[in-house]
Amino acid sequence: MTALIETLCLSKTFTLHGRGGLQLPVFAGIDLSVHPGECLALTGHSGSGKSSLLRCLYGNYGASSGEVRIRHSGDWVSLSSAAPREVFEVRRRTLGYVSQFLRVIPRVSTLDIVADPLRRLGVGAEEARAQAAQWLKRLNLHEHLWHLPPATFSGGEQQRVNIAHGMITAPPVLLLDEPTASLDADNRHVVVELIHAARAQGSAIVGIFHDDEVRAAVATRCFDVEQHRNPV
Numbered sequence: 334m335t336a337l338i339e340t341l342c343l344s345k346t347f348t349l350h351g352r353g354g355l356q357l358p359v360f361a362g363i364d365l366s367v368h369p370g371e372c373l374a375l376t377g378h379s380g381s382g383k384s385s386l387l388r389c390l391y392g393n394y395g396a397s398s399g400e401v402r403i404r405h406s407g408d409w410v411s412l413s414s415a416a417p418r419e420v421f422e423v424r425r426r427t428l429g430y431v432s433q434f435l436r437v438i439p440r441v442s443t444l445d446i447v448a449d450p451l452r453r454l455g456v457g458a459e460e461a462r463a464q465a466a467q468w469l470k471r472l473n474l475h476e477h478l479w480h481l482p483p484a485t486f487s488g489g490e491q492q493r494v495n496i497a498h499g500m501i502t503a504p505p506v507l508l509l510d511e512p513t514a515s516l517d518a519d520n521r522h523v524v525v526e527l528i529h530a531a532r533a534q535g536s537a538i539v540g541i542f543h544d545d546e547v548r549a550a551v552a553t554r555c556f557d558v559e560q561h562r563n564p565v
């Protein structure tokens with residue numbers, strides 16, 4: 334079976350321009366590949382580079398060397414060399430990302446924020462809103478909040494909106510940055526079930542899960558970023 338996301342000798346070094354170009358090496362030589370139905374958990378101590386690696390996989394951080402490749406519409410796309418428009422298309426149809434924090438759009442309701450990724454795929458407004466409502470219900474977000482912008486929601490409520498927004502299109506490749514960090518036990522359990530369902534549908538998932546129980550419940554493999562630490 335073909336992997337859906339892979340890295341080839343991926344390295345990341347930050348250059349601190351405000352500090353006279355100081356080099357901050359984070360990781361080097363990372364080769365990984367994730368297949369449909371797998372959930373790869375990134376592990377390693379705080380500061381080992383898990384979030385930086387996840388951001389490289391999404392193309393938010395450029396690689397210092399090496400490559401991130403995504404299987405998109407039957408072909409490999411290298412995020413490092415793809416044109417911005419192609420990266421946009423990969424994210425629209427193939428590559429989903431649930432960050433820890435919600436980027437709130439002023440005055441847009443929660444329902445419309447969650448429906449938006451479906452609308453971008455051409456789903457009609459009514460159908461997209463109906464599916465968004467199902468996701469919000471599944472994630473136990475009170476119905477009286479659906480028509481409000483989520484700017485004032487609690488951390489856990491915002492995180493659930495983020496999860497619904499990131500998972501509603503069932504992206505073939507899904508990146509999860511601590512998706513349960515702000516959730517109570519019941520909602521953690523819901524998210525574990527949603528991750529299982531995404532795997533069963535054939536998504537390839539890469540995530541950071543600080544909660545040991547959640548990691549044990551969802552991960553099919555672990556990848557220790559620490560082992561690839563690039564010493565200064």
Ligand SMILES: Nc1ncnc2c1ncn2[C@@H]1O[C@H](COP(=O)(O)OP(=O)(O)OP(=O)(O)O)[C@@H](O)[C@H]1O
Nearest residue numbers: 347349357359377378379380381382383384385386
């Ligand atoms: N944008 C950035 N510019 C400069 N340095 C950065 C940047 N992002 C991360 N770093 C540095 O890279 C290293 C790895 O950070 P990263 O957030 O990836 O680690 P982590 O393993 O996810 O940590 P944690 O578990 O605490 O969230 C840290 O030393 C951090 O200071």
